[in-house]
Amino acid sequence: xxxxxxxxxxxxxxxxxxxxxxxxxxxxxxxxxxxxxxxxxxxxxxxxxxxxxxxxxxxxxxxxxxxxxxxxxxxxxxxxxxxxxxxxxxxxxxxxxxxxxxxxxxxxxxxxxxxxxxxxxxxxxxxxxxxxxxxxxxxxxxxxxxxxxxxxxxxxxxxxxxxxxxxxxxxxxxxxxxxxxxxxxxxxxxxxxxxxxxxxxxxxxxxxxxxxxxxxxxxxxxxxxxxxxxxxxxxxxxxxxxxxxxxxxxxxxxxxxxxxxxxxxxxxxxxxxxxxxxxxxxxxxxxxxxxxxxxxxxxxxxxxxxx
Amino acid sequence: xxxxxxxxxxxxxxxxxxxxxxxxxxxxxxxxxxxxxxxxxxxxxxxxxxxxxxxxxxxxxxxxxxxxxxxxxxxxxxxxxxxxxxxxxxxxxxxxxxxxxxxxxxxxxxxxxxxxxxxxxxxxxxxxxxxxxxxxxxxxxxxxxxxxxxxxxxxxxxxxxxxxxxxxxxxxxxxxxxxxxxxxxxxxxxxxxxxxxxxxxxxxxxxxxxxxxxxxxxxxxxxxxxxxxxxxxxxxxxxxxxxxxxxxxxxxxxxxxxxxxxxxxxxxxxxxxxxxxxxxxxxxxxxxxxxxxxxxxxxxxxxxxxxxxxxxxxxxxxxxxxxxxxxxxxxxxxxxxxxxxxxxxxxxxxxxxxx
Numbered sequence: 001x002x003x004x005x006x007x008x009x010x011x012x013x014x015x016x017x018x019x020x021x022x023x024x025x026x027x028x029x030x031x032x033x034x035x036x037x038x039x040x041x042x043x044x045x046x047x048x049x050x051x052x053x054x055x056x057x058x059x060x061x062x063x064x065x066x067x068x069x070x071x072x073x074x075x076x077x078x079x080x081x082x083x084x085x086x087x088x089x090x091x092x093x094x095x096x097x098x099x100x101x102x103x104x105x106x107x108x109x110x111x112x113x114x115x116x117x118x119x120x121x122x123x124x125x126x127x128x129x130x131x132x133x134x135x136x137x138x139x140x141x142x143x144x145x146x147x148x149x150x151x152x153x154x155x156x157x158x159x160x161x162x163x164x165x166x167x168x169x170x171x172x173x174x175x176x177x178x179x180x181x182x183x184x185x186x187x188x189x190x191x192x193x194x195x196x197x198x199x200x201x202x203x204x205x206x207x208x209x210x211x212x213x214x215x216x217x218x219x220x221x222x223x224x225x226x227x228x229x230x231x232x233x234x235x236x237x238x239x240x241x242x243x244x245x246x247x248x249x250x251x252x253x254x255x256x257x258x259x260x261x262x263x264x265x266x267x268x269x270x271x272x273x274x275x276x277x278x279x280x281x282x283x284x285x286x287x288x289x290x291x292x293x294x295x296x297x298x299x300x301x302x303x304x305x306x307x
Numbered sequence: 308x309x310x311x312x313x314x315x316x317x318x319x320x321x322x323x324x325x326x327x328x329x330x331x332x333x334x335x336x337x338x339x340x341x342x343x344x345x346x347x348x349x350x351x352x353x354x355x356x357x358x359x360x361x362x363x364x365x366x367x368x369x370x371x372x373x374x375x376x377x378x379x380x381x382x383x384x385x386x387x388x389x390x391x392x393x394x395x396x397x398x399x400x401x402x403x404x405x406x407x408x409x410x411x412x413x414x415x416x417x418x419x420x421x422x423x424x425x426x427x428x429x430x431x432x433x434x435x436x437x438x439x440x441x442x443x444x445x446x447x448x449x450x451x452x453x454x455x456x457x458x459x460x461x462x463x464x465x466x467x468x469x470x471x472x473x474x475x476x477x478x479x480x481x482x483x484x485x486x487x488x489x490x491x492x493x494x495x496x497x498x499x500x501x502x503x504x505x506x507x508x509x510x511x512x513x514x515x516x517x518x519x520x521x522x523x524x525x526x527x528x529x530x531x532x533x534x535x536x537x538x539x540x541x542x543x544x545x546x547x548x549x550x551x552x553x554x555x556x557x558x559x560x561x562x563x564x565x566x567x568x569x570x571x572x573x574x575x576x577x578x579x580x581x582x583x584x585x586x587x588x589x590x591x592x593x594x595x596x597x598x599x600x601x602x603x604x605x606x607x608x609x610x611x612x613x614x615x616x617x618x619x620x621x622x623x624x625x626x627x628x629x630x631x632x633x634x635x636x637x638x639x640x641x642x643x644x645x646x647x648x649x650x651x652x653x654x655x656x657x658x659x660x661x662x
Binding site: 037077080081085086087088090091092094095096098099100101102103105106109216220221224225227228231265267268270271274275277278281282285286288291304 | 312314393395445448449450451452454455456458459460462463466467469470473474589590592593596629630631632633634635636637638639641642645646648649652653
């Protein structure tokens with residue numbers, strides 16, 4: 001029984017990691033005042049880029065880098081649209097998702113049916129041999145560790161550095177930040193690219209570790225769930241971690257329900273993450289004051305310097 | 308000499324209509340480049356994609372078959388987008404329309420009656436309205452973001468359809484394939500041109516376009532929708548109810564998407580399958596924008612985007628290209644359109660000295 005519990009907790013971690021990457025990235029983008037609805041598309045680009053590179057070159061490091069590059073490249077299109085061409089952010093983000101779904105399917109055409117073993121586990125010497133906790137905390141693949149490192153870095157950046165302060169200033173009042181001499185569009189551009197890279201990493205985790213193969217549209221709405229997680233977490237990194245692991249838990253319920261003997265149609269179990277997302281949105285959003293206090297004040301508003 | 312953007316005093320009418328044309332030309336250019344990269348001969352590929360599918364009268368009828376759901380949903384979505392209500396889950400509302408309408412069709416299996424088809428269509432509309440009504444309720448009652456809730460409900464709708472045709476609605480003589488019975492003739496939309504698949508749905512779509520045009524141009528609700536989108540504060544000051552606009556635009560777009568869904572299942576498909584739409588609900592978002600959020604524009608945009616499906620199919624058959632090429636073209640078109648739209652609000656200027 002105890003082994004089963006450990007196994008279940010481990011699958012929670014693998015289900016949560018893609019959400020953690022994507023939601024952390026989107027949080028940074030939104031903190032700069034930009035809402036990018038293209039997370040799903042960027043995740044898919046990262047998923048296919050990572051899968052192609054890892055199966056063709058066998059280099060995990062290169063695959064991870066290229067998945068981030070692919071996500072950032074797609075985000076670059078979004079940045080040009082909203083920052084240079086002053087496009088509205090909602091349709092531009094939707095365009096990004098539609099394009100990303102199509103382009104990843106096109107690139108992945110020859111990858112259907114290609115097998116990959118999945119990312120190897122790296123046991124941290126010494127710590128991994130601690131009973132129970134060792135397996136749970138110190139015996140994961142490299143991307144799980146990376147996701148936690150990124151969380152800590154982002155937390156530090158947001159709360160302890162000047163850069164984090166500037167990012168928040170740009171997101172809360174772009175006019176004031178501009179008047180202070182900060183280059184609003186440059187900072188937003190960087191935040192968008194970072195968000196894209198993180199979404200790419202999240203996508204790569206789906207295709208390289210969670211279910212190591214390529215299927216069209218395989219992120220199955222995780223990009224949208226990540227967007228909801230950012231609201232759920234009130235734009236705070238640590239709460240994103242909590243939210244991601246909570247959703248990871250809900251996602252794997254469907255895998256273990258049958259094992260425990262719950263006799264519900266599989267489709268109903270698969271609905272749970274989506275229904276939970278709606279429920280969470282409802283619980284968080286009905287407190288309008290709290291949303292207003294935490295959301296970046298300039299979120300979604302366009303900025304045109306000068307004139 | 309450095310180019311910069313200068314804000315216009317007034318929106319440019321010219322560029323409102325020229326922007327989609329320019330975007331289409333740029334999409335064709337980018338498409339040519341894409342074919343080059345995939346080492347496909349460009350001129351024949353563009354011909355196969357954009358011209359050949361509509362070079363016969365059968366092809367033209369197929370264009371209308373594909374355009375029907377796009378126009379229906381695009382028209383209704385553009386009403387919501389004008390008011391700033393982002394219903395992104397039309398695909399889910401379409402599926403619910405298919406489920407409700409298909410359910411009634413199965414209920415009247417092997418029965419005759421003139422009332423069956425209208426009942427089926429009505430059920431489809433109600434199904435779509437129900438799904439969009441949940442979104443409206445969550446938005447107005449709990450302030451929950453309609454983009455995310457409508458999208459989540461799309462995934463739920465797909466799973467619901469999957470459950471029904473794997474379970475209670477599975478065809479008993481279907482060799483355990485996940486599909487419903489094939490509907491009886493009394494439940495199917497009549498074909499309006501012999502030798503084609505062009506059905507009554509195309510006529511319904513045109514009627515809906517005309518109704519939407521009337522609502523937008525001639526009714527109080529249409530006026531409220533426009534004011535709420537352009538100047539929400541002025542709308543509130545004038546005493547317009549924001550909640551009412553949210554409810555009305557969502558119910559209308561949900562109903563239209565549901566109608567599109569039921570028309571698909573009792574039109575070209577004729578039964579319930581695991582997938583009853585190749586993403587019409589999402590493509591309709593592009594249709595709404597290319598059509599300038601205007602019912603008549605949406606009619607033409609629907610035909611254009613329908614071509615991306617037909618072109619994708621013929622490119623798959625003749626050039627062995629993946630079907631996803633169509634999706635890439637759709638995304639490119641929206642990218643270019645959004646970029647070109649900058650010219651509606653801004654003038655491109657060159658500064659002689661430094662900017």
